[in-house]
Amino acid sequence: MKRGVILLVLLLGMFGCKKNKPTPPRDYTPAKTALIFPAKDEACNTGTTISDTKNTVIFRWNGAENAERYELVIKNLATGIYMVPLTTFNTQIEVTLTKNTPYSWYITATSSRSNNSTKSDVWKFYNSGPGFVSHAPFPTDLLAPALKEIIPAAQGKITLNWSGSDVDNDIVTYDVYFGTSNSPPLYKKDHNESILYNLSILPSTTYYWKVVAKDSKGNTSDSEVSQFLVGDIQIICGQPYTDPRDGITYNTVNINGGCWLGENLKYTNNNTVGINYGNSTAIYNDYGRLYSFNEVINSNIAPPGWHVPTYSEVDNLSQYLFQRYGSNYGGTLKSNTSNLWAPPNSGANNVTGFNAIPSGYYFNGIFDYGGYRFYMWTSTSQGLEGGQAFSLYTNSTGISVGSYTGAFYFAVRCVKN
Structure with a gap:
């Protein structure tokens, strides 16, 4: 009797226990980095002057979860040229910049435990230097259509959408350039919105566009030239x-x-x-x-x-x-x-x-x-x-x-x- 009870208990143990599901591996993808300084769309008047044209600026950001290393990417918005990326294990780094020049910057966070990296927001700032009063607008961000986007031919029209910003917050108008040349002609002068509706487009055609922002002091800045392609139109013979x-x-x-x-x-x-x-x-x-x-x-x-x-x-x-x-x-x-x-x-x-x-x-x-x-x-x-x-x-x-x-x-x- 005793041996039968023991056998019953063993059988219940074998068939009554469920296997535990394996624990999924932890995701070590770095979180998105929060930028601190230089502040977004503002003039940077701090830093150490090293010449009449150069000064140093300390870039700072918050540490991101799972991040081990940070890459700082800076772009000179006046020339459109990116500086050589700088890598650090810290949350700040000192960089030499040109005075009275607009820049953009962002941080890419990486980890040795993950193949994924995470990019922060992109911030613009103006490295003013001492005594600088009037700032040109930042180059306009062209939002839509996106670079090299393919637009359906049946659409027939396109709406251009962009975003302008200025340290002095005094942008008054935009000049919009649009056409089929990679150096597009002026399409609309002194446009006072950051959107332009119902531009006619043709199938199988590449279009180019850019926007020039103008402020109340007469300062201007050009965006980069963007392009998009209108797809082929579908023609079914025998149908209208x-x-x-x-x-x-x-x-x-x-x-x-x-x-x-x-x-x-x-x-x-x-x-x-x-x-x-x-x-x-x-x-x-x-x-x-x-x-x-x-x-x-x-x-x-x-x-x-x-x-x-x-x-x-x-x-x-x-x-x-x-x-x-x-x-x-x-x-x-x-x-x-x-x-x-x-x-x-x-x-x-x-x-x-x-x-x-x-x-x-x-x-x-x-x-x-x-x-x-x-x-x-x-x-x-x-x-x-x-x-x-x-x-x-x-x-x-x-x-x-x-x-x-x-x-x-x-x-x-x-x-x-």
């Missing part, structure tokens, strides 16, 4: 495409693997390119815009992701249509559902969906052949001042090609890149 420059939507059509606009281009660039047939807004809605050859090759009239077709591209289209449809190959491009074509509109069946309409032309002060002929520029030059164009006639089932002086204004159809 909206031009991000002006919001106009076009039908698109696939013909033999090429994606074409199914309507005449209507881009005006704020009425600086092209002309309406008969100077009529009502006709523009049907005919689109007529353009000179100079505008075709020099004014970037094609929407992002598209281009004005070359002679070869239109010729290949023409040959494909002839091989497939025979002598009525021109009729396959002509609209047959509108009353825009004057009779007889020979062979029109629009089986391609190209939907060509008789938008005519403008030349030497005269609008002509509206309702009777469709002319379309290519981007291929012919001679010194002209280009090649294709055309469709109401009384023909074919496609014509010719060379024209650049003073003619024709319609434009674009093809996807």
Whole structure:
């Protein structure tokens, strides 16, 4: 009986005890360092002068939990150059700086027991030196969009956001520089907010920007130049495409693997390119815009992701249509559902969906052949001042090609890149 009791106790001990979970390893990642001095966005007038242009400043910070070593990183904001980082096991270090110069600084805390390091906040200060009264603003922090950020193309607009600071707290305005050059041009002068809304952007384009802060004493400081990229626009052939420059939507059509606009281009660039047939807004809605050859090759009239077709591209289209449809190959491009074509509109069946309409032309002060002929520029030059164009006639089932002086204004159809 006694041995049975002992056996029962042993069995209960074996199956009744649960295994303890292992204790997770301790995280020795250093905590974030709290900075003390030089104070944020203030003038530093302390330190030991060692020359007319130099003095020493003692940087101080609080010790951080788990930290064994600290790295001090200082940047000269006037030159944009970082000083050689300084390492210490203490919570202060003396550094020689240039007087009357803005700086930024931060601390990186590390530990031999962790592969992780922790960066403190970044503080700016002005190393004034004795007797210095007026301070230029600190270089502006560019907040959004972030450096090298990729912006979705469908967004179409961008908002710039930045932060300015000044020891004297007397920033009055900002000059904003923005464009596609890495030395961007002035976009907005004397802007009195630290945000700028609704700047137009185009797909597949890199933009650059900077901000100049100006204070009440006339002092200025430039930010660094930042950049961001607008992504490619998604074009699905057979579905409507909206031009991000002006919001106009076009039908698109696939013909033999090429994606074409199914309507005449209507881009005006704020009425600086092209002309309406008969100077009529009502006709523009049907005919689109007529353009000179100079505008075709020099004014970037094609929407992002598209281009004005070359002679070869239109010729290949023409040959494909002839091989497939025979002598009525021109009729396959002509609209047959509108009353825009004057009779007889020979062979029109629009089986391609190209939907060509008789938008005519403008030349030497005269609008002509509206309702009777469709002319379309290519981007291929012919001679010194002209280009090649294709055309469709109401009384023909074919496609014509010719060379024209650049003073003619024709319609434009674009093809996807």
